Amino acid sequence: MEKEIIHYICERPEFIHVDEWIPNEEDKILNWMKDEFVVPVSSFLNQEQNLQLDCFSLKVKKSYKSTKAKDHFCQYLNYFEKFYDKDKELISIYSRIKCMIDGYKDKYTPELLKQDINNYLLSYSMKWKVRRMNNDNYIPLEKKYKNSKKPGLEYNDIHCKLMLELSLFQIMMIPILTHYAYVNKVLDITNFLLEFYDLILYMKNVTINLPNKFYETVKSSTEHSTINNPIWDKQDIRGLNPTTFAIEHSNSIILQLMPKYIYSSAAVALNFNSIKQNIDHQVIGNEYEFVFVKLDNIKKDEDSNSEFDKFESYTAKQDESLYIELNHIARESMKMIEFKYGPFDQAEIEFYKRELFDDTDCINNFQKHIVFNLFYQIFGDTESIKAINKDDYIKLVIAAKRIFHSYKMVIMPYVVSSKIVKSVSRKTINKKEEKKIDDSEIFELLMKKYNNNPKVKEHILSIIATIYSSTFRMIDYNDRNINGKIMPLFMEFISKEVCDYAMLT
Structure with a gap:
């Protein structure tokens, strides 16, 4: 390797600087x-x-x-x-x-x-x-x-x-x-x-x-x-x-x-x-005292992501005392979830973040709804859960997957943890499949639990139809053989497991 910098005289008759060059x-x-x-x-x-x-x-x-x-x-x-x-x-x-x-x-x-x-x-x-x-x-x-x-x-x-x-x-x-x-x-x-x-x-x-x-x-x-x-x-x-x-x-x-x-x-x-x-942004301009700050004003990382990882901007925009209260409930509830369903390996959390958010920070609303429904009882309300961050959401996904596996489910664990390649929202299924659900023992128990509320049935059918019509690319930290593969969908399994899921919430 030469010791001195080689001076090269370009053979082009007119030199064009790279920042001025307009390519054909x-x-x-x-x-x-x-x-x-x-x-x-x-x-x-x-x-x-x-x-x-x-x-x-x-x-x-x-x-x-x-x-x-x-x-x-x-x-x-x-x-x-x-x-x-x-x-x-x-x-x-x-x-x-x-x-x-x-x-x-x-x-x-x-x-x-x-x-x-x-x-x-x-x-x-x-x-x-x-x-x-x-x-x-x-x-x-x-x-x-x-x-x-x-x-x-x-x-x-x-x-x-x-x-x-x-x-x-x-x-x-x-x-x-x-x-x-x-x-x-x-x-x-x-x-x-x-x-x-x-x-x-x-x-x-x-x-x-x-x-x-x-x-x-x-x-x-x-x-x-x-x-x-x-x-x-x-x-x-x-x-x-x-x-x-x-x-x-x-x-x-x-x-x-x-x-x-x-x-x-x-x-x-x-x-x-x-x-x-x-x-200026991370020290001098970042307030030390514990006060409510807007999401876009808090400390940013090198990729301009906030400390909350921009998890759909759930952070409450009400008064400061309400924000602090909701945040405290969220922290304590996550401790309870970690105690009950953890521990959660940080490597697994990072794996799911990479797989689930490979090209976007958006959380699929359908998956979020299913996950949140499982844990509202622990949080005690429907608002404090919105104060969690992205790592917390991944913990909830892993916990939900573990819950579903414990009930021997094969579809629902991946409904909540997969990357949705194609999302199709539907509200109804065909009459033949609907009749099978109506005649099933688990659906009868479900209707008794909710006093035969017709809205519950509509909601259950909507979840079943949406799952069956969508495409899920499976994410699995522990089984790399199925990781990345499209999940096969069977109406019979979906119907039963959605009803089982509804009994849990």
Whole structure:
């Protein structure tokens, strides 16, 4: 590997900067659609177009699937393909790794993926091409970030050029990593990405420790903030101090900001502005006292999710005392549920969150209704249950599944815990099936329990019809053989189990 940065003089008669380049249609080799990054893998393999083969999922990382991020990735990579990767080495790398991820799901381990990234994406030829593009497009700093007392806080052109070079490698890695995480259901996406980003941050030819530099930058800003803002002294209850804040947000720079660096905007200034905003939003502007705060004003994580995980914004918007009361009832009720139906393994909770909310934070109303009905008696009302968060909801789903299994049910456990692929709301079933239900012993007992209320019958038939008409993709933490498969539906089982369920509520 060369010791000095190779200066490459582009052979093009007129150099076009990447941020000013307007690609023609034939230049748009890499594209995106919805939450997918599209690479012409099938075309490269001389096959008919196959979107299943061409698409790399970006679903696991919210900040990478924004329209702005996807446009940025495509702009830079298409530019790279047109002017620097004329032999389409990057496309061949994507094709090879995509086939390995999809075709050898159980055998293609993270260690093997690391080997392929090191051998192919970080090969000498790819490093040379990336270096050429980086040298051509880099714009020298107008403002120097000097600090004679703390050299670790200085930023010059060498630092900034390296930041942009590694950013380009990150962009190349992102479709591979997010697709691998999606296919293999990686639960801790943050540490997974950081582990792979270390491959570029600590390459042999990289002599500057950027993670440490980011850490020192954040730490210096937080230390300066503590002088003027005594609220830092009251953060222990949150498990927050300048050191933990610096660790968290230096990682955030690597995960959130680096892949979005552009040559025509100062990357260092972007880092500093981000640090300042995070301090303002998460510490200085985040009230310490226990008062009611609106959901969209509380502490946000790196993907702009609130502390309540945006669980359908159930948090009551009545007066503060009512909110506090409902929240207290919810906490105490969840303790009772954990005692009665737990314990709940955090890994299982994360698994269900990943599977159930892979592309949306919305909770299906039909499933929610069935789950909540089981636990209203413990909560004591129908309002306090709305103060739970997403983790609590998953605990209720797991508890409901355990309850149904204990009654030897085979359909209802997966009605509440599956991903609803197709939801069809219906209120009636055919007369033949309805007569069978009317004649069943369990339905007779059910009607006696509810004093032959016709509305109860309507509701039961509606649940049965909706289940039978919808499509459920099963989620099962303990049995991966059925996980991800479509649940078979049999009217006879559905009718009996829905009536059994109604007897429980």
